[in-house]
Amino acid sequence: MTTKVLPLLEPETVVPCCPPLSERPLTAEEAERTAVMFKALGDPVRLRLFSLVASHEGGEACVCDISDVGVSQPTVSHHLKKLREAGLLSSERRGTWVYYRVEPSVLAAMGQLLTRAAGA
């Protein structure tokens, strides 16, 4: 039996991919990966929930902190899970609640992708 050593993933090093959009066209594979993140923010309720987590005290929030977006708690949970699956939020269970936190490195890379393109 052989053993494979899997690399440790440091959260700080998780960047989504891709050069600035103005540098060269994305490959099909890069576009697939990156579109997932844009799509996750392409829903008004999800975008609003995302901004609620991003602006919440301490940079994290649980469903219990979010109640005024006009959708039910299960729907909030569903959207937060989608944002996590897209790599935009990380989550941690503490007792009854799952706490969500913005993934700074992923966001920074997305921001850079757009900002540099604009400056080109």
Next chain:
Amino acid sequence: MTTKVLPLLEPETVVPCCPPLSERPLTAEEAERTAVMFKALGDPVRLRLFSLVASHEGGEACVCDISDVGVSQPTVSHHLKKLREAGLLSSERRGTWVYYRVEPSVLAAMGQLLTRAAGA
């Protein structure tokens, strides 16, 4: 008969809205407006086309310049139109072709929205 003077829109001043995501939650109205742009980039083919325009010589491209994304020319036109409707590209007809160009101010604002949130 009365005459209304319509304001001139300077492309440089068209910014999508919104403070950095970490500053305060988006309102429902801000989220509606901004999600449209993220959604437009949330499709792999559209994102790839967008990067093709952004990285094309002179910062602009027409359908005639884009042929290797694996979809038909009418489909390319359709996606470019969607990107324009979302405010991400501007367009200008010259003879037979419509030329598309990245809207730098909109992109910069989107980038800032994400980058500042990440630094918070």
